[in-house]
Amino acid sequence: MKANILGDPRAEHDKEMLGKAFLETADYRTLLETSGDRCLVVGRRGTGKSALAYKLKQHWRSAPKIKVASLSPDEDQMIGLRGATKYFGGDFKTLRAGSRVIWKYAFIMEAIGLLLLDYKSKKYSHYAILKKELDEWTESRQGVADRVRRKLKAVVNSEDSVEDRVGAIAGDLQIRFLEDCLIDLLGETGNQLFVVIDRLDEGYEPDDVGVGIIDGVCQAAIDLNSHVEKMRVIVFLRDNIYRSLALKDPDFSRNIEGQTLRLHWDENEIFNLVASRLRRAFSLDAENATRVWNRCVAKNLRNKEGFRGCLRLTLYRPRDILILLNQAFYNAKKQDRDVIVDEDVESTAR
Numbered sequence: 001m002k003a004n005i006l007g008d009p010r011a012e013h014d015k016e017m018l019g020k021a022f023l024e025t026a027d028y029r030t031l032l033e034t035s036g037d038r039c040l041v042v043g044r045r046g047t048g049k050s051a052l053a054y055k056l057k058q059h060w061r062s063a064p065k066i067k068v069a070s071l072s073p074d075e076d077q078m079i080g081l082r083g084a085t086k087y088f089g090g091d092f093k094t095l096r097a098g099s100r101v102i103w104k105y106a107f108i109m110e111a112i113g114l115l116l117l118d119y120k121s122k123k124y125s126h127y128a129i130l131k132k133e134l135d136e137w138t139e140s141r142q143g144v145a146d147r148v149r150r151k152l153k154a155v156v157n158s159e160d161s162v163e164d165r166v167g168a169i170a171g172d173l174q175i176r177f178l179e180d181c182l183i184d185l186l187g188e189t190g191n192q193l194f195v196v197i198d199r200l201d202e203g204y205e206p207d208d209v210g211v212g213i214i215d216g217v218c219q220a221a222i223d224l225n226s227h228v229e230k231m232r233v234i235v236f237l238r239d240n241i242y243r244s245l246a247l248k249d250p251d252f253s254r255n256i257e258g259q260t261l262r263l264h265w266d267e268n269e270i271f272n273l274v275a276s277r278l279r280r281a282f283s284l285d286a287e288n289a290t291r292v293w294n295r296c297v298a299k300n301l302r303n304k305e306g307f308r309g310c311l312r313l314t315l316y317r318p319r320d321i322l323i324l325l326n327q328a329f330y331n332a333k334k335q336d337r338d339v340i341v342d343e344d345v346e347s348t349a350r
Helices: 015-021 026-032 049-061 075-088 092-115 119-123 127-137 144-155 162-172 175-189 208-227 239-248 267-281 289-294 303-311 318-334 342-349
Strands: 040-043 066-071 192-197 231-238 260-262
Touching: 015 049, 015 267, 026 049, 026 260, 040 049, 040 208, 040 239, 049 066, 049 192, 049 231, 066 092, 075 092, 075 144, 075 162, 075 208, 092 127, 092 144, 092 162, 092 175, 092 192, 092 208, 119 127, 119 175, 127 175, 162 175, 192 208, 208 231, 208 239, 231 239, 267 289, 267 303, 267 318, 289 303, 303 318, 318 342
Parallel strands: 040 231, 040 260, 066 192, 192 231
Antiparallel strands: none
16 A cells, blocks of 8 residues: 555655656746746745756756756755845845845856866866866855855955945956856857756745845846856746745846746646556556546546546645545555545545
8 A cells, every 4th residue: 555656745755756757737848948038937835846846957967968957955054044144234135136146156156066077178278267166165065055155254354334245245256257157168068057946945034134035046047047148047936935026126027027937737737647647656558638537536536527526625736636636545445445436535635
């Protein structure tokens, strides 16, 4: 008896089912376009952001001449980063401006770290300078948020005014020079580069500091997507964080809104998702989604109307329906049944 027969509702622990039964939605195909102009992917909890991030990384890593950096900050490191942003004061504008620069530096360094692994990069004139900078950046093994925190402490002069610190940080980090080097390396190695950042809700608080840090991440991603032709940064954001950005950032509609892809599941997509997983879980050979569903259910659950009744017990999110059906099938197995009936779903819903 398998408790999660349709897969784990958390994408981080569902790699087996994602590999066999991932549904290629219109959103997924849009993000696959290497020239795509939507770099912020927004969705509620349970709408498949982490699953999308996982499959995108898997697809790009299988292609030649494509490098992928995956950034997923841990909760403790994001909380630690909140303390380091004190250098930019308590005003939202200075927080956003400082955060934008340091995250831009972080994305560039993660990208350069991948490109320097290519043997062609060793012929680059600034290789030694970049290698030294990279060694300092990667000294911390705790992830990107900890590296950002350490770099801030190393370069910011605490005796300067807040305005001076914000004005000086781009020069202290040599952002222009590093960006030019990144463009040169992409040209010389012939690579394309993707940076995927997920789980930004870890350690997040909806105050000026928390929103300023996330706003900086988004602005840095938009900057690099605009300036570096062969590089693309994609940020996955939870819906409540996105709403906080809209509330606090006066330039939201100009800079961020047009860069957003909002995840939305309709009834037909969720039905196809469930059918795809049922097909794999029970080794069914039927192609039609309705036939697959009908072979796994009985009584009033049959056909799309029956599925619609299950869906009404959820918030129309993939995670909800997977949790509901996993438990329903588990209840059925305890009674030696291979199909679920109304009572299995109702007891789970309660």
